[in-house]
Amino acid sequence: MTGLKLSVSAIALALSFGAVNAADVKSIAVLTPEQGTDFGWNQQGVDAAKAAGEKTGVEVVVAEGLGYGDVRPTLRELAADGVGLMIAHASGYNTAAPEIAEETKVPVAIVDTPTGLKPGLVADYTLSGHEGAYLAGRLAAKVTRTGTVGVVVSGEPPSWNSQSAGFAEGVKAENPNVKIRYAVIGPAAYADAAGGKRVTESVIAAGADVIFGQGNGSSFGMLQAVETTPATDGGKVWFIDVIGDKSSLDKGNLLTSVVWDMTPVYVAMIEDLKADTFGTKSYAIGLADGSVKLLETKNLPADKWAEVMALKDEMIAGKITVTPEFDAAKVRAMMTDVAAP
């Protein structure tokens, strides 16, 4: 009987301790492989974490430019500093981060691992801007002169696969005769700017006059390629970026971007931590709440933009639906054989 009382007391103490921990999220950390000024994945992650911290009254520690190597020492250091959540903002961190979460009992959020959820400890935010990418595909098919568009990616993580697939569906829905050329720079060539330029030049030489590029640092190489390489018809090559807004760097080739805002996701994570529901569900972004949107640039023809915005309204109303496709093999197959949704 005494043993039972002790066990009950221990469980109650553990629960109350957990509840105190959960309610006391005072700081979170975001870890990024490149600097949070890349006008893309890393910057959106850092900016969103700061915005989420501001909204929820939580301090945000930024650990940026950590590279793609072993991030365990940084995770341990942040855990020792007492942060309540570590957002490991790179698919390359999704092995190390759960290990450190187990070791330190500090919750982590990882990407591209939807099956890796562990209640209270590991959450996944495999986000998909496929709805925005679909609209970008519709726009690309409207503006192409050569009848060929290109998709250049610096890897095949699930988030980008779903956007490549969404883009392809959009292109085919707008004009089934438009060809799509798809090329991957490397297995994880996120910072390979030279590779980005080289591959994009080849895709342009294969006839593409619109490039849908997904690539972190390597996307600057893609941008350089479209700026310095004419299309096969001698005209300008358009670039469609993802995640961030590179308008301030544009030399006249940026058509649009599928912009993400991860703030709602991070806010939801912090709230889940406080409510003890962290690691029990997946997070999403989309057109409806503005966490995914197409960037309006000065290069966009007004009539095409209006048409695409009308399509966006139809998507939000549920008249057009696009199912995310995360599998790389299926995405590659879609590039040669894709049907309109």
Add this chain to the structure above:
Amino acid sequence: MQGLLTDAFLTSLVFGAISAGIPLLLAGLGEQLSEKAGVLNIGIEGMMLAGAYVGFVAAFYSSSLWLGFAGGAAGGAAVALVMALLCVRHGLNQIVVGIALTLGVEGLTALLHHFQFGRTYPRLDAATSLPIPVLSELPILGPALFDRHPIVYGAIAMVAVMAFVYRRTNLGLDLQAAGDQPAALDVAGVDVVTTRTAAVIATGVMAGVGGAFMANIGAGLFIPFMTGGAGFIGIVLAMLARGRPLWVLAGALIFGACLSMTTALQVAGVNIPTDVIQMLPFAAVMAVLVIFGRRASLPAALGLPYVRGAR
């Protein structure tokens, strides 16, 4: 597929192969020189990255690609000087120092880029080329091989220069002896430490120019971590080529050609796993060099510090 095989597309593939191969060629030749002298230069990745950063900064502010390459050479040489001081002069472990230098340069260049260009990401104009009369008019190969920036011709010429130095000069003999029999070289009155130091710094110069090529011509900009292991591939090429500059060239070109082939297969819509396609360059280089480079050998004193009188 047939509609895809236009002159423009094929030219871009050959052009891309050369662009991808040149930094590897320079890194591989540099590593080979260092290894000849007995220094396993694991820090070559850091030297390339330093060359890429300093080379880009110099080219950007001076608007001169040549000054950019000079800056790249200086950047690579500066990192090599540290390597030479620690490993050749003080006999520290070459692998540990090489890795530490690479990590240090990665962090330093990322930090400098962040403060200097993190909000602007400046990009250089396209490099001007020096067409070689007649040859540059050839279909497909002409524009890709003979209408390039002079640094491309210079890099390929370095293969002949290095082969000549190794086979026909006393300097080549000194380098060989520093790597194989450093004590014998010492007895012959040639300073082993000076010979190795010069070799390591020359390696830094070549790797730095390779990095500057990658930033200024390959990409037209600098991005942190942009070398992405090219220096390590250079080490592999040098190891497999085992002292023969021509084999470094062959390996670098095979690697570049396979990279272009992977792009071609993907653009053609060949639906096999990308990882399999992208193994091609590595598998091809290893297969060719292992088959044809078997009889050559690595220097006997490679990786060992030289201390006069030590046994």
